[in-house]
Amino acid sequence: MNRDELRKAVLEELSDVAPDIDMATFDDRASLQDEYDLDSMDLLNLAAAVHKRLGVNIPDQDYARMRCVADLLDYLQERV
Amino acid sequence: MQASSVNLPDYEQFCASFSWAQAWRELAGMGDGRLNIAFEALDRHMGTEVAERTAIRFMPRDSQTPVDISYRALNERAARFANVLQDLGVRPGERVYGLSHRIPDLYAAVLGTLKHGCVFTPLFPAFGPEPIRQRVEIGEPAVLVTSERLYRKKVADWVADTPSIRHVLLIDQLDEAPPGTEDAASLMAAASDQYATRAMDPEDPALLHFTSGTTGKPKGALHVHEAVVNHHMTGRYVLDMHPGDIYWCTADPGWVTGTSYGIIAPLTNGVTMVVDEAEFDAERWYRIIQDQKVAVWYTAPTAIRMLIKLGPELPRAHDLSSLRFMASVGEPLNPEAVIWGRKVLGKPFHDNWWQTETGGIMISNYASMEVRPGSMGKPIPGVEAALARKTETGIELITEPDETGELVLKKGWPSMFRGYLHQKEKYRNSFVGDWYLTGDLARRDADGYYWFVGRDDDVIKSSGHLIGPFEVESVLLEHPAVAEAGVIGVPDEIAGETVKAFVALKPGYQADERLRKELMGLARKRLGPAVAPRQIDFREELPRTRSGKIMRRLLRARELGLPEGDTSTLESGGAQ
Numbered sequence: 001m002n003r004d005e006l007r008k009a010v011l012e013e014l015s016d017v018a019p020d021i022d023m024a025t026f027d028d029r030a031s032l033q034d035e036y037d038l039d040s041m042d043l044l045n046l047a048a049a050v051h052k053r054l055g056v057n058i059p060d061q062d063y064a065r066m067r068c069v070a071d072l073l074d075y076l077q078e079r080v
Numbered sequence: 081m082q083a084s085s086v087n088l089p090d091y092e093q094f095c096a097s098f099s100w101a102q103a104w105r106e107l108a109g110m111g112d113g114r115l116n117i118a119f120e121a122l123d124r125h126m127g128t129e130v131a132e133r134t135a136i137r138f139m140p141r142d143s144q145t146p147v148d149i150s151y152r153a154l155n156e157r158a159a160r161f162a163n164v165l166q167d168l169g170v171r172p173g174e175r176v177y178g179l180s181h182r183i184p185d186l187y188a189a190v191l192g193t194l195k196h197g198c199v200f201t202p203l204f205p206a207f208g209p210e211p212i213r214q215r216v217e218i219g220e221p222a223v224l225v226t227s228e229r230l231y232r233k234k235v236a237d238w239v240a241d242t243p244s245i246r247h248v249l250l251i252d253q254l255d256e257a258p259p260g261t262e263d264a265a266s267l268m269a270a271a272s273d274q275y276a277t278r279a280m281d282p283e284d285p286a287l288l289h290f291t292s293g294t295t296g297k298p299k300g301a302l303h304v305h306e307a308v309v310n311h312h313m314t315g316r317y318v319l320d321m322h323p324g325d326i327y328w329c330t331a332d333p334g335w336v337t338g339t340s341y342g343i344i345a346p347l348t349n350g351v352t353m354v355v356d357e358a359e360f361d362a363e364r365w366y367r368i369i370q371d372q373k374v375a376v377w378y379t380a381p382t383a384i385r386m387l388i389k390l391g392p393e394l395p396r397a398h399d400l401s402s403l404r405f406m407a408s409v410g411e412p413l414n415p416e417a418v419i420w421g422r423k424v425l426g427k428p429f430h431d432n433w434w435q436t437e438t439g440g441i442m443i444s445n446y447a448s449m450e451v452r453p454g455s456m457g458k459p460i461p462g463v464e465a466a467l468a469r470k471t472e473t474g475i476e477l478i479t480e481p482d483e484t485g486e487l488v489l490k491k492g493w494p495s496m497f498r499g500y501l502h503q504k505e506k507y508r509n510s511f512v513g514d515w516y517l518t519g520d521l522a523r524r525d526a527d528g529y530y531w532f533v534g535r536d537d538d539v540i541k542s543s544g545h546l547i548g549p550f551e552v553e554s555v556l557l558e559h560p561a562v563a564e565a566g567v568i569g570v571p572d573e574i575a576g577e578t579v580k581a582f583v584a585l586k587p588g589y590q591a592d593e594r595l596r597k598e599l600m601g602l603a604r605k606r607l608g609p610a611v612a613p614r615q616i617d618f619r620e621e622l623p624r625t626r627s628g629k630i631m632r633r634l635l636r637a638r639e640l641g642l643p644e645g646d647t648s649t650l651e652s653g654g655a656q
Binding site: 015016018019020033034037038039040041042044045060061 | 206208229233359360362363386389390391394543574575578597598600601602604605608609610614
């Protein structure tokens with residue numbers, strides 16, 4: 001899976017967790033918490049959804065490191 | 081710590097000799113029976129050794145290097161803010177709202193507001209625009225203190241329609257203030273760092289905290305300057321703060337806990353308070369406790385359950401031996417969490433109970449007393465608690481042990497709310513005779529420990545925050561497809577409860593995934609993630625009473641497979 005495919009999958013899952021985000025103008029480097037208002041429960045749900053979809057388990061202590069989608073993609077690319 | 085150095089070594093004995101007059105004498109006061117919360121928090125320490133002590137140890141989100149702010153520096157910063165209010169023509173008694181992430185100038189703004197005799201209202205920064213706007217419309221603040229980002233995202237669109245707001249002050253670093261706002265840092269830099277804190281009547285309003293009820297809009301619970309008597313006393317005797325302790329209250333100052341115990345009580349007690357800019361991050365939290373040598377830690381069940389979920393390896397990899405006293409509030413702490421604390425952290429969590437209306441801790445477990453896991457503990461000295469059942473003419477108190485009743489408190493403690501803003505009748509209805517009705521159901525065992533049983537209304541408690549179902553339903557009903565909406569709390573392993581909505585659609589609309597996401601998106605955009613539903617289910621119709629009210633209790637019973645109870649008022653059409 002290349003990065004574009006990975007990004008598409010992650011954004012689909014993100015849009016399920018937070019349907020208020022406008023994906024047309026999504027900025028991969030913007031903070032999920034500050035810019036897109038995700039709270040810690042949203043991040044947990046996103047990690048669970050990503051695990052289900054891509055089979056990559058994100059250990060709990062890494063949740064907080066997911067500042068932005070670009071970070072998440074970096075993390076996933078090494079593991080998918 | 082030896083029992084002899086605990087501030088409250090013997091609960092029974094202390095209660096027997098305690099009086100609020102004695103607690104008053106532990107404050108400095110301003111003469112003639114007058115006082116000011118900010119004076120007790122800051123001014124009283126000037127000219128003592130506390131002045132040079134660190135008041136705020138700020139942990140910036142992106143740095144591991146803390147920034148220390150002394151009591152003197154915080155006092156001067158707060159004085160500058162008070163002068164800014166004065167220079168802007170803001171009058172004592174007017175309201176100042178704060179909507180900000182945890183940065184030091186938020187604390188200066190709260191204390192400067194109080195110095196100037198204005199009333200401060202904290203707002204939770206994770207709220208969406210709708211809860212913020214509602215609270216602004218009810219409380220009509222003269223000033224809103226916020227950050228550029230929160231202003232742009234949550235306020236700018238509607239602030240022009242709220243004529244009460246004369247000034248929007250932005251407290252973060254700015255290149256240029258957007259139109260309609262002012263850069264607080266520049267104004268503060270130009271203002272004097274000296275301000276004669278106003279001597280207030282004990283009954284003068286100081287804080288307005290919003291809370292949610294079952295119906296209608298949020299309620300603004302009004303607290304007075306005298307509340308500081310309770311804040312100081314409970315900080316000392318319940319949370320066992322000793323001067324110079326490193327203390328960490330993880331609650332956001334956008335809520336009552338983060339104000340009473342995240343600003344006021346620690347400062348009146350001369351401790352150093354950790355302020356962490358970041359959101360929950362288990363490893364970071366353990367590192368802060370270890371590196372900063374936190375002695376007293378006041379946190380919440382949701383956070384504790386997250387820590388438990390992450391396992392014992394992380395805490396065992398850190399030296400947490402500085403912890404002397406750990407407390408929890410927000411919702412009942414499950415017994416396993418108390419036991420986990422003891423086993424993994426070496427200390428039990430001390431659960432306590434209070435609510436926005438009580439202004440401070442009312443029932444607690446104490447350092448010197450056996451902790452009963454799952455119990456909220458015993459009433460604080462000076463507070464008389466009881467359990468009551470409603471009768472046709474009022475209430476009767478329950479004297480026998482292990483009976484469930486509504487938790488009631490005898491009025492008269494200093495931090496008791498003095499009114500719901502613009503809702504006199506609602507305030508009156510909160511009391512029967514001398515007793516304040518808390519709306520919480522509890523039981524008391526034969527030894528006098530109280531145990532939480534549940535709410536006697538439909539209010540949802542998620543991550544320790546009260547959510548009014550009506551607020552959520554109102555937003556869902558704004559969608560053109562929605563005919564009816566009913567919102568309940570469903571149990572959640574981490575958050576205690578999460579918000580779930582049931583929606584019936586108007587004819588011609590299709591209940592599908594696209595619409596579900598649209599409704600979730602609408603709710604999140606308007607309410608913010610802390611309040612919006614996490615789940616939405618479609619129903620043909622919702623159970624209603626004959627008078628047309630959605631029966632949330634029945635929705636909940638059906639969802640959770642509980643007995644349906646009395647359904648005699650159910651309208652026949654909504655039976656299933």
